[in-house]
Amino acid sequence: MKRQFRKAITGSVIMIAACALSSVALAQQKELILSGFGGAYDEAMAASVKSFERENGVKVTIVAGSGANNIARVRNKEIDVIVSDPVFALRMEAEKAFAPLDPNLASNLKNLYPKAIYSDAVVAANFGAYVIAYNPAEVKAPQSWHDLAKPEYRGRIALRGFRPENIDLITLFAKEAGGDERHPDAGFAEMAKIARNVDVWVESHANHLELYRNGQISMSMWTDGRIAWARDAEGTKIQGAIPKEGFFALSSTLSVVAGRPNADLAQKLVNTLLSPEAGLIMAQKLGYFPTNKETKLPPEVQAKMMITPENVNNLQSADWKYIVSVYDKWQQRWEREIQR
Secondary structure, three states, X not given: OHHHHHHHHHHHHHHHHHHHHHHHHHHHOEEEEEEEOXXXXXXXXXXXXXXXXXXXXXXXXXXXXXXXXXHHHHXXXXXXXXXXXXXXXXXXXXXXXXXXXXXXXXXXXXXXXXXXXXXXXXXXXXXXEEEEEEOOOOOOOOOOHHXXXXXXXXXXXXXXXXXXXXXXXXXXXXXXXXXXXXXXXXXXXXXXXXXXXXXXXXXXXXXXXXXHHOOOOOEEEEEHHHHHHHHHHOOOOOEEEOOOOOEEEEEEEEEEEOOOOOHHHHHHXXXXXXXXXXXXXXXXXXXXXXXXXXXXXXXXXXXXXXXXXXXXXXXXXXXXXXXXXXXXXXXXXXXXXXXX
């Protein structure tokens, strides 16, 4: 009887000790704050980081943010890793807000396509493709970005406003005429011609979809993923064409915020988000092309994208490090000359 009592006491002590140790472990568990875009994108990232959490004993909390909210979070050092775009990321990098990415901790950096590397602190995890969307019942497949300026399409074009894809297009036009980002007059002039054809400056993807549904427009600039969504999921008459001059990236960038605790873990989190496994998840769930060259996409997944390993180097891009230094001036010029 005494022996059983001692065993019971001993067992209780062991259980209490185990619970105490477990509570201490939970209290000591590290946390990383990852700022994303919200919605399906953040859900896909959550699936991508599960193994990272287990292997490193860390909780990754994903918070959605954008615009001024993200600027404040970065400046106040409230997040560890941010998913963003080149404009925001390079502006923040100019403020010394980000830590350089460490290839020893983020070994997947060496496997990225060159177009995915914007600086030593800003890299892209995945790409969408900005191409010409068109209604095949109304127009033949466009061959060039200049087709958007043809007189016969007056009132049949839709564009978004002062955004990265249109900055890229201005730059492309400028380079064709012998200029560049520092000499963009020809680019603005060609964009002004296109603007004369614009019926609607699009505010949202839902608005964009509705313009094709009701036959209000014939062509626009849109991403390959959204074109596939409008065509395959929404039953809209729409196709995408890659112009002969090349196409532009919808880029989702990653950066590590400087001055946060757990800096090494933040670098490792970026490495996970750049991994072939994470790239495959994003491709399967959202239709984004992975920037890690080692990612192997099933044929049925690749077939839904317009970016391929063979044409990814045809992505055209402005010198974004320079563009962010003149961004406000370009926006003012856009409002004077383009979207008046």
